Amino acid sequence: MYPKLPNAVICATGSYLPQKVLTNKDLEKMVDTTSEWIETRTGILERRLADDDMASAEMGYRASLKAIEDAPGVKAEDIDLIIAATVTPDYQFPSTACLIQGKLGAKKAACFDLGAACPGFIYALTCGAQFIKTQEYKLILVVATDTLSRITDWQDRNTCVLFGDGASACLLKACREERGIxxxxxxxxxxxxxxxxxxxxxxxxxxxxxxxxxxxxxxxxxxxxxxxxxxxxxxxxxxxxxxxxxxxxxxxxxxxxxxxxxxxxxxxxxxxxxxxxxxxxxxxxxxxxxxxxxxxxxxxxxxxxxxxxxxxxxxxxxxxxxxxxxxxxxx
Ligand SMILES: CC(C)(COP(=O)(O)OP(=O)(O)OC[C@H]1O[C@@H](n2cnc3c(N)ncnc32)[C@H](O)[C@@H]1OP(=O)(O)O)[C@@H](O)C(=O)NCCC(=O)NCCS
Structure with a gap:
């Protein structure tokens, strides 16, 4: 009999949402739309937009700090791996995960980005969970971060009413109980x-x-x-x-x-x-x-x-x- 592998559990979470709010009323002034159309066709009332000097890595970093604060006794230096799910990386390269690692001072962590669009967080969580299960790594930071406002055509009413910016992160560790992912x-x-x-x-x-x-x-x-x-x-x-x-x-x-x-x-x-x-x-x-x-x-x-x-x-x-x-x- 092989020993049972551990489960990966989410032991801490954190998010960062930009302060700037763009309402449906604001959008009425930008494209040929109505607040009522947006609300009834999509359910969206407002969305957050990153300031001009903010991009995906900075938002991902701020969300990660919140997740680390949520984990008593955990320091950035303890993180073994950072996976960043994003379709709006700061650069083609280096990866957004590397930029977040640098800002956090998580010197031990290996880093890569994962591009699977909207299911990207679940893909990244799945990936992180495998490293925990195999006991390759003990502490993994999974970050999702997107600045969709930068790839949105603000003159296209078909798409510009739909998207917003933000970041969210969680820490994964091993657990021997029947819980987790x-x-x-x-x-x-x-x-x-x-x-x-x-x-x-x-x-x-x-x-x-x-x-x-x-x-x-x-x-x-x-x-x-x-x-x-x-x-x-x-x-x-x-x-x-x-x-x-x-x-x-x-x-x-x-x-x-x-x-x-x-x-x-x-x-x-x-x-x-x-x-x-x-x-x-x-x-x-x-x-x-x-x-x-x-x-x-x-x-x-x-x-x-x-x-x-x-x-x-x-x-x-x-x-x-x-x-x-x-x-x-x-x-
Ligand atoms: C985009 C979406 C909201 C459009 O809603 P819809 O009910 O399908 O509307 P349609 O595309 O059939 O368009 C109906 C009409 O509304 C118009 N319209 C589109 N956006 C509009 C807006 N912001 N304001 C007013 N009218 C709008 C269209 O031009 C179209 O007009 P027409 O009939 O004169 O050509 C909806 O299709 C949707 O949510 N799709 C999935 C998008 C998605 O999930 N994307 C992300 C994947 S991760």
């Missing part, structure tokens, strides 16, 4: 690459006068198709992970879906027959903050003391790639 399910379908992408600025279409003139460094999205995909895949991945673990929807205490649109969330909850009272929402306050939306919800629930020991939490996300991911956590 108990299961993860990741998926992707690259044939959907054109539904949601930033076409310019990479090696395919390097930044040039033309890419800038044509706005190719901004998010391009087929909103309606992404919507349909999201509802279908979020239901499927939630059902699949529960089945894989011999669990029912009724076993779930809290459902934390990616926060892109309240109508997507409500449709998924209805299909799963999960009460909206179990669904954690922050889309109204922050809009879609890509990989950051789910860990902000985890952090707010953790800090408000609403999670009870032993609660079963289901995370569920979809995004550009196309990608999707779900995760079961026993708190």
């Amino acid at each position: 108990i299961s993860c399910l990741l998926g992707a379908d690259g044939s959907g690459e054109n539904l949601l992408k930033v076409p310019g600025g990479g090696s395919r279409l390097p930044a040039s006068e033309t890419t800038v003139k044509e706005g190719l460094h901004y998010v391009k999205m087929s909103g309606n198709e992404v919507f349909k995909f999201a509802v279908r895949i979020m239901e499927k991945t939630a059902r699949d992970i529960l089945k894989k673990n011999g669990l029912q929807v009724s076993d779930v205490d809290w459902f934390i879906p990616h926060q892109a649109n309240i109508r997507i969330i409500e449709s998924v909850a209805k299909r799963l027959k999960i009460s909206m009272q179990k669904v954690i929402l922050n889309v109204q306050k922050y809009g879609n903050v890509s990989a950051v939306s789910i860990p902000i919800a985890l952090d707010e629930m953790n800090r408000s003391g609403r999670f009870k020991k032993g609660d079963l939490i289901l995370l569920d996300a979809f995004g550009s790639g196309l990608t999707w991911a779900s995760c079961l956590i026993k708190w």
Whole structure:
């Protein structure tokens, strides 16, 4: 018999949200839209925007500091690995994880970025959990950070009303109890690459006068198709992970879906027959903050003391790639 491997548990959380608030009323002055349209079609009331001198690494650093403060006795120097989930890194290279490490003084930590768009936090959590399980590393910082305002076309009403900026982090360590990250399910379908992408600025279409003139460094999205995909895949991945673990929807205490649109969330909850009272929402306050939306919800629930020991939490996300991911956590 091999000895049982430890579980990875989230032992601390922290978030950073920029102070600047952009309301739907503000957007009415920027594009041809109405506050009512945004609220009824998306559920978003306002979103946060980073100041001009703030970018993903600085927000990720501030969220990480909060997570470290939340872990008694833990110092930045104790961290073995930093994984940063982001689609808006400060630079092509070095990685945002390296920049966060430098700011924290987490000298021992290995660092890399992980690009899986909106499910990026679940992908990074899954990845970190494997290093804990194999006992390769003892303390891992998983950070999600995105400055989507920098890749948003503020003249495109189809997309500019949807996104916001922010960062959120958690620390993972080993635990011998039957709790923590108990299961993860990741998926992707690259044939959907054109539904949601930033076409310019990479090696395919390097930044040039033309890419800038044509706005190719901004998010391009087929909103309606992404919507349909999201509802279908979020239901499927939630059902699949529960089945894989011999669990029912009724076993779930809290459902934390990616926060892109309240109508997507409500449709998924209805299909799963999960009460909206179990669904954690922050889309109204922050809009879609890509990989950051789910860990902000985890952090707010953790800090408000609403999670009870032993609660079963289901995370569920979809995004550009196309990608999707779900995760079961026993708190
Ligand atoms: C983008 C989204 C809110 C649009 O809502 P929708 O109900 O699907 O609306 P449609 O795309 O069908 O557009 C309906 C009309 O509203 C218009 N419209 C779009 N944005 C608008 C805005 N901000 N204000 C007013 N009208 C708007 C469209 O131009 C369209 O007008 P038309 O019929 O004259 O062409 C919705 O499709 C969505 O949330 N999709 C998923 C996006 C997502 O999750 N992205 C991130 C993935 S991580």
